[in-house]
Amino acid sequence: MQCLEEEKTANLTFSEELRQEMLGETITLCYQCGTCxxxxxxxxxxxxxxxxxxxxxxxxxxxxxxxxxEAIWLxxxxxxxxxxxxxxxAIALAMFALRNIAFKEGYIPNIYxxxxxxILYDGRIVKVSKFIEKKRPTLGLPPLQPTGVxxxxxxxSATGFDKLQVREEEMS
Amino acid sequence: MTRYALFLGCTIPARQPNYELSARKALAKxxxxxxxxxxxxxxxxxxxxxxxxxxxxxVAAYNICLAEEADLDLITLCSGCFESLCAANVAxxxxxxxxxxxxxxxxxxxxxxLGSKEVKHYLQVLMEDIGIENLKQKVSKPLNxxxxxxxxxxxxxxxxxxxxxxxxxxxxxxxxxxxxxGAKSVEYRNKLKCCGGLLRGYSxxxxxxxxxxxxxxxxxxxxxxxATLCPFCFVALDIGQIQIRSxxxxxxxxxxxxxxxxxxxxxxxxxxELALETHKIKVDKIVxxxx
Numbered sequence: 001m002q003c004l005e006e007e008k009t010a011n012l013t014f015s016e017e018l019r020q021e022m023l024g025e026t027i028t029l030c031y032q033c034g035t036c037x038x039x040x041x042x043x044x045x046x047x048x049x050x051x052x053x054x055x056x057x058x059x060x061x062x063x064x065x066x067x068x069x070e071a072i073w074l075x076x077x078x079x080x081x082x083x084x085x086x087x088x089x090a091i092a093l094a095m096f097a098l099r100n101i102a103f104k105e106g107y108i109p110n111i112y113x114x115x116x117x118x119i120l121y122d123g124r125i126v127k128v129s130k131f132i133e134k135k136r137p138t139l140g141l142p143p144l145q146p147t148g149v150x151x152x153x154x155x156x157s158a159t160g161f162d163k164l165q166v167r168e169e170e171m172s
Numbered sequence: 173m174t175r176y177a178l179f180l181g182c183t184i185p186a187r188q189p190n191y192e193l194s195a196r197k198a199l200a201k202x203x204x205x206x207x208x209x210x211x212x213x214x215x216x217x218x219x220x221x222x223x224x225x226x227x228x229x230x231v232a233a234y235n236i237c238l239a240e241e242a243d244l245d246l247i248t249l250c251s252g253c254f255e256s257l258c259a260a261n262v263a264x265x266x267x268x269x270x271x272x273x274x275x276x277x278x279x280x281x282x283x284x285x286l287g288s289k290e291v292k293h294y295l296q297v298l299m300e301d302i303g304i305e306n307l308k309q310k311v312s313k314p315l316n317x318x319x320x321x322x323x324x325x326x327x328x329x330x331x332x333x334x335x336x337x338x339x340x341x342x343x344x345x346x347x348x349x350x351x352x353x354g355a356k357s358v359e360y361r362n363k364l365k366c367c368g369g370l371l372r373g374y375s376x377x378x379x380x381x382x383x384x385x386x387x388x389x390x391x392x393x394x395x396x397x398x399a400t401l402c403p404f405c406f407v408a409l410d411i412g413q414i415q416i417r418s419x420x421x422x423x424x425x426x427x428x429x430x431x432x433x434x435x436x437x438x439x440x441x442x443x444x445e446l447a448l449e450t451h452k453i454k455v456d457k458i459v460x461x462x463x
Contacts, residue, residue, distance in 0.1 A: 021225070022225040022226050022229075023225060041365050041366045041368075041382055042371070042378055042382075045378055045381050045382070046378060073222075073374055073375075074371070074374075074375060074378065076326075076366050076368060076369075076370050076371050076378075076379075076382070077218045077326070077370050078326040078330065078365075078366035079326060079327075079330035079331045080326075080330065080366075082330065082331050083330055083331070083332060083340050083341070092331070093225070096218075096221045096222055096225050097225065099222040099223070100222070100223065100224055100225055103222070103223050103224070109374055111373045111374050112219065112222060112223060115219040115220065115222075115223065116223055119214050119216075119220060119231075123213040123214060124182040124186075124213065124214045125182050125183075125214050125217070125219055125220070126182040126183045126186040126187065127182075127186065128182070128185050128186045129186070132185070132186060135189075136185075136189075139189050139193060139447055140193060140445060141189060141192060141193060141196070142208060144180075144185055145208050145209060145210045145211070145212065146210055146211060147211070147212070147213055148210075148211030148212060148213045148234070148238075149213070151211060151213070151234060151281040151283075152213045152214075152231065152234070154280040154281050155227070155230045155231060155234055155277055155278065155280065155281060156227060157280070158230070158276070158277035158278075158279075158280045159224060159226050159227040159230055159277050160224075161223070161224050161227040164223065164224060
C-alpha cells in the first residue's frame with residue numbers, strides 16, 4: 001500500500017533526467033527483483049549500499065536523497081549486477097550517471113575532486129614523480145613518453161569538464 | 173614479430189616498476205614488440221567516469237586515435253585501462269550517435285575516432301598471438317613447486333558484453349596460463365569477487381574487508397601466492413595486507429605477484445632484473461622455489 005502511494009506521488013522528472021544522462025537510459029526497465037543486490041559484494045558487507053534500493057529511490061524521484069547521500073559512492077564498479085540483471089539494466093553505469101548528476105550539483109567527495117584536479121593539471125590520475133622518472137633507466141626501463149596534457153585540456157574544455165572543476169573549486 | 177602500441181597508464185609507471193619490467197621483458201622474449209607512443213594520457217577509468225561519462229569516452233577515444241594514427245592495435249597491462257579503452261572502443265564502434273558526439277569534442281585536438289583498431293589486454297595477446305602450446309615450449313624454468321591462486325579482478329571480465337575477454341562467470345584463461353608455466357592453479361572460494369580496490373580512499377573499511385576475504389580464502393586453499401592482472405588489485409592485496417595487519421591484527425603473509433612476474437621468472441629472466449623489492453609482502457620464498 002505504501003508502495004502504491006509512493007508510485008502515485010512519484011516525481012518522474014528525476015528518472016527522466018537520469019534517462020537523459022549518458023547511458024542511463026535502461027534504468028526504467030528495472031522491476032525490482034533484487035538480483036543486483038544479491039550479486040553485490042558491497043551490499044553483503046554494509047546495509048549502506050543496495051543497488052536495487054538506489055534504483056527504486058531514483059525511479060520514485062527522490063533526487064535529493066539519492067545524490068546527496070553517500071550510497072552512490074559505495075559502488076565498487078565490479079559490474080556483477082550488470083552481468084546478472086535479467087532486465088539488462090546497466091546498473092553500474094547508472095551509478096556513474098547518478099554520480100555525474102551529483103557532481104554537477106556540487107555533491108563531491110574529496111577524493112573525487114582530487115581526481116578531477118589531477119587529470120586537469122597532470123593529464124594523469126596518479127602522477128609520476130620526477131624522482132621515479134629519473135630512476136627508470138637505472139631499473140632498465142625506457143624513458144617515459146610525454147603526456148598529452150594540452151590535448152587533454154582541449155577535450156576537457158570541449159566536454160565542459162573543466163567548468164565542473166572550476167565550480168567545484170568555487171564551492172570549496 | 174607482433175607489434176602493439178603499449179598503453180602504460182598511470183599507476184604502473186608511478187608505482188609498480190615490477191609490473192612494467194616483468195611485462196616488457198617477458199613480452200620481448202616472446203617476440204611481442206611494444207611501441208611507446210608520445211602524448212598518451214590517463215585512460216579515464218571509473219574515477220573519471222564517476223565525474224563525467226562523456227569526458228571519459230572522449231579521453232579514451234583520444235588515446236585510441238593515437239594508436240589508429242600509428243596503425244597499431246593497443247595492448248594494456250592494467251585491467252582498469254583495458255576496461256576503459258576497450259569498452260569505449262566497442263561502444264563508439266557500435267553507436268554512430270555516440271561516435272559523432274565524441275568526435276565533436278575530439279575535433280578540438282585535430283583527432284577523429286575511426287574505429288579501425290582493437291584494444292587487447294596482454295593476456296589476450298598471450299592466448300591469441302603466442303598460444304598456450306608455444307608458451308609451454310618457451311618455459312625454461314617451470315614453476316613446478318608453486319600453487320598459485322588465480323585472481324582475475326573485475327575489469328578484464330566485466331562488462332563482458334563489451335570486453336569479450338572470457339566467460340564472466342566461469343573464466344579459464346588465467347588458470348590455463350598459470351598451468352602453462354608448470355605451476356598448479358588452486359581453486360578457492362569466491363574467486364571472482366571484487367578486491368575492493370576502487371573503494372580505497374573513499375571507504376577504506378569496505379575496501380579492506382573485501383581484500384581480507386580474498387586473502388583468507390586463498391590462504392585456506394593452501395596457495396603459495398596470488399597471481400594478479402591489475403595494479404589496483406595488486407595494491408589492494410599487497411599493501412592491503414599491511415593495513416589489514418594493523419586494523420584486524422591478522423597476518424597473512426601471502427605473496428602477491430602479477431602474472432607477468434611469474435611469466436618472466438618461468439621464461440628464465442633473472443629475478444634481480446625485476447625490481448621485486450617493490451613488493452610489500454616479500455616474494456623471496458616464491459623465487460627460491462624456482463629451480
